[in-house]
Amino acid sequence: MITQTIGELLTDRVTLELEGIDRLYLNAYQPGHQTGGGVAHFFKQHRGKPVVSTTLMAPMTKAFVESIKRFIAAEQIEMVRFEKSQRKDNFTQAYVKRHDGREGVLYC
Numbered sequence: 001m002i003t004q005t006i007g008e009l010l011t012d013r014v015t016l017e018l019e020g021i022d023r024l025y026l027n028a029y030q031p032g033h034q035t036g037g038g039v040a041h042f043f044k045q046h047r048g049k050p051v052v053s054t055t056l057m058a059p060m061t062k063a064f065v066e067s068i069k070r071f072i073a074a075e076q077i078e079m080v081r082f083e084k085s086q087r088k089d090n091f092t093q094a095y096v097k098r099h100d101g102r103e104g105v106l107y108c
Contacts, residue, residue, distance in 0.1 A: 072108055080107045 032038040040052045049056060072079055082088055095106055 068108065075105065077105050078107045 030038075033042055043049045043052045043056050047056070071077070080091070082091070092106075099106055
C-alpha cells in the first residue's frame with residue numbers, strides 16, 4: 001500500500017526552476033472575419049446592428065485605442081514607437097537592463 005502522495009514524495013527531492021521569456025506576443029486569427037460576409041455576420045449577430053456599414057468599425061477601434069491609453073496612463077508605462085529599421089530585441093535588452101525587476105509591463 002502506498003503511504004505517500006506524489007506531491008509528498010517529490011517535496012524534498014525536486015526543485016522547480018522557471019525561466020521566463022522577456023516578452024509575450026498574442027496573435028489572433030479569425031478566418032471567418034476575413035471576408036465581407038464574416039464581417040457582416042459579426043456586426044449583425046454579435047453587435048446586433050440591423051445594417052452593416054464600414055462606419056461601425058471606427059468607434060470600436062477608437063474605444064480600443066483609448067482603453068490602451070488609459071492603461072498606459074494609469075500604470076505609468078512608457079509608450080515606445082519603433083523606427084522602421086530599429087531592432088526591437090536590442091532595444092528591449094537595453095530596456096530590461098535598466099528595469100528594476102518588478103513584474104509587469106515594461107513598455108507599450
